[in-house]
Amino acid sequence: MPSRQGKANTTMADVARRAGVSTMTVSRVLRRPDAVTAELRKRVEAAIRETGYIHNLVASSLASQRTGTIAVILPTIASSMFSGTVQGIGSVARRYGIQIVLAETNYDLEEEHRAVATLLGRRVDGFIIVGVHHLPETRRILAQSGLPVVETWDTTRTPIDSIVALSNYDAAKAMTTALFASSHRRIAFVASEGRDRRAEMRRKGYAAAAKAHGADPIILYVDDLRNMSSGHEIAEQLLRMGQPPEAVFCVNDVVAAGTMLALQRRGLSVPGDIAVAGFGGFDFSRYLLPALTTVDVPHGEIGERAAQILLDRIRGTSTAPTRENIKFTVSLRDSTQKVRAQDHRT
Amino acid sequence: MPSRQGKANTTMADVARRAGVSTMTVSRVLRRPDAVTAELRKRVEAAIRETGYIHNLVASSLASQRTGTIAVILPTIASSMFSGTVQGIGSVARRYGIQIVLAETNYDLEEEHRAVATLLGRRVDGFIIVGVHHLPETRRILAQSGLPVVETWDTTRTPIDSIVALSNYDAAKAMTTALFASSHRRIAFVASEGRDRRAEMRRKGYAAAAKAHGADPIILYVDDLRNMSSGHEIAEQLLRMGQPPEAVFCVNDVVAAGTMLALQRRGLSVPGDIAVAGFGGFDFSRYLLPALTTVDVPHGEIGERAAQILLDRIRGTSTAPTRENIKFTVSLRDSTQKVRAQDHRT
C-alpha cells in the first residue's frame, strides 16, 4: 500500500536495501556502531550519505521506549536566573548524547503541572525540576510514571525522588548575620508577596537572623523579582521612610542591582548612605560599581550535579534516591563595605 | 503477547475498553473534542481520569506525521541576548498549542548543523533560526526536508525560506551617524574577531558611517561578546591609547555596560571623558547610570513575527516565503548625551 502521505520519505529500509543489509544492521550502525563489522558499517554509512537518510527519532523512541531526552522545568528561562544551571545540565547531557527539553512555569504550579503532563506525554526519560513545591496531582503523576526526578534549588525532607538541595533559608540567614557582623544595624529585606517558595525561605532566613540579633525585621515588598525596574519602587519606599535602614538585602541580584542604581540615580551613595546586598552570585554582580555583595551559589555545579544524578538513574547506574547539598558563600564586596567605598558619579 | 518491557503502561486501548468505545473515539476526544458527541466525550474523559492515562505523543507523532513542536535555534540561550525573542515565539506558540524545542549553537556552524540534523530526526514541524549564515550542508538538509524555515536577526537576499529581517549594518550605521551628529568626532567600535556575522555587519555599518564622515574607523577587539568582563579589556585598551576616542560604540549592550562600568571603576566619567553606546536595547540598559545609549530592537516582536509566519506556513494558511523587515530605533540616552530618539527601517 502506498504511503498515506503520498510523499515518500527516505526510510531505514531504503538505506538497508541500498547497502544490501537488513534494517536491523542499519539501526545498529546508528546506535551501536561497534556491534557491526567495519566492512558493513562502511557500506551502511555510505548508503546513508548517498540517500540523505535522517534517522527518525520519533519511530526510534516509540520502538525503544526511550526518547533520549530529559525535561528541565524552570520558573523562568528568560531572565538570567537559571541560565547557569541550564548550562551545567547541558554540559553533562551533551557528554551522554542526551537532549534537553526546557519548560517554563512562570512560578505557577498549574503551569508546572501542565508542563509535566505534556512532557510525560512526550515520554522524556527523566525530570529536573527547580523547586520542591508542587501540586499533589503533579507529584502523583510523576511518581506514577516511575521516571527519575531531581528537584533542586530548594530543600525539603520529602523530595519526590532525588534532590540537589540548597537551603535558601540558611543562606539568607548567613548573609544577614554577615551584614550584622559588618556593623550594619538596621537591615531591611526586599521580598515579594507570593508564590516563589525560594524567595519566601530567604525572607524567613533573614527574619530569623534579624530576630537573633534583637532587631525587628523590616520587609519591603515589590511585585516583580525578575526586573530591575523594581529597584525604583524600593528606592521610593526607602526614601519615604522616616528612618531608613542602613542596609538593604534583596531577594536576588537583579533586584539588588536595580535598587543600587535607583538609589544612586537619586543621589544617594552606596554603601555610604545605604548598603545593598543581593542573592545568587549572578555574573554581572561583580562588575557593578560598587561591586555587589551577594550570596554566591555555584549555578553550574547545581546543574551538573542534578544532571549527573538524573542520568545515573536513567542508565541504572544508581537505583536509590540521592540527596546532595550545595554549598553557598557569602561574598562581601564593596556595596556593603564602608571601608572601600568608591565615589560615584552620574 | 506480553509487553516487551513487562511493565504495562496504560494505553489508549485501556481507556477505550473502559469507556466502551473504540480507540479512535478516544483519540478524537483528545485531538478534536467537537467531533464527538457530548455524551461519549464525557464517558471517555471519565475513563481517562480514572485510568490516569497520559496521551502518548511519541506514538501520536509517528502516526500523524506531526509532532506539534518547532525548533528554535539560537547562538546562545544562557545570556539574555535572545530571551526576548524566545519569549515572543513562546507567546505565539502557546496560543496554537505548539511546543518549542530550544537548541544552542555557540556561534558555531558545525554545532548548528548538528542541532538541525538532530531536530530533523525528531521531526519538528518547522525551524526558527537566528542568523542567515549556515553550512551549505545545513541549507541542503533543511531544503530537502521541505519544512518551513524562518531565519531572523539578520538580513540576506537569499533566505532559505522566510525571513524576519533586521539590518545590523543599517542599524550600526544609524547609531554611528547619530553619534557624529551629537558632535562626537573620534568614535571607536568594539568588535570581536570571529564567527558572528551579525557582529560583523555592525562593524561594517560603523565603518561605512565613519568613512562617510571622513573619519578613520577605530576598531577595538575583545574575545567574548557575551561577558561584561570584556569591558575591562576595552578600558585597558582605551587608556593605553595616546589619543583615546571620545565615544565607544559597542557591538552589544552587555559589552557596553561592561565597558562603561570598567571606565567608571578607573575613575573616568561617562559620558564626560568617554561616551559609551551599545546595541540591542536590552532591558537593563535603561537602568544603568548613566542610562545607556543603544540601538533599540523590538526583541519580542521579532519572535512573535517569526513564530506567526512559521505557524502560518505549517498550517498551510500561507504557502509562499514571507519577508518581513524589523524596525530599529537609535535611543540616545545619558551615556552619550541628551537628545531624542529617531526611527529607522531596515
Next chain:
DNA sequence: CCGATTGTTGTTAGCGCTAACAGATAAGAA
C-alpha cells in the same frame, strides 16, 4: 416516503523503527 445529505463512530492498515530471539559463521577447546 425515499434517496440524498450530513454527522458520528468503528475498522483496517500502517507510521518507521528496534527488542528479543534465532540462525549463521568463525574461533577456540578438547
Next chain:
DNA sequence: TTCTTATCTGTTAGCGCTAACAACAATCGG
C-alpha cells in the same frame, strides 16, 4: 575432528497511535 563458545546478522512481532475509509444513523427536501 567435534563440540562449545563468541561474535555477528537477520527475522519476527510489535511500540501506541491515527489517516483514510467504511458503516451506520439521523435529518431533510421534494
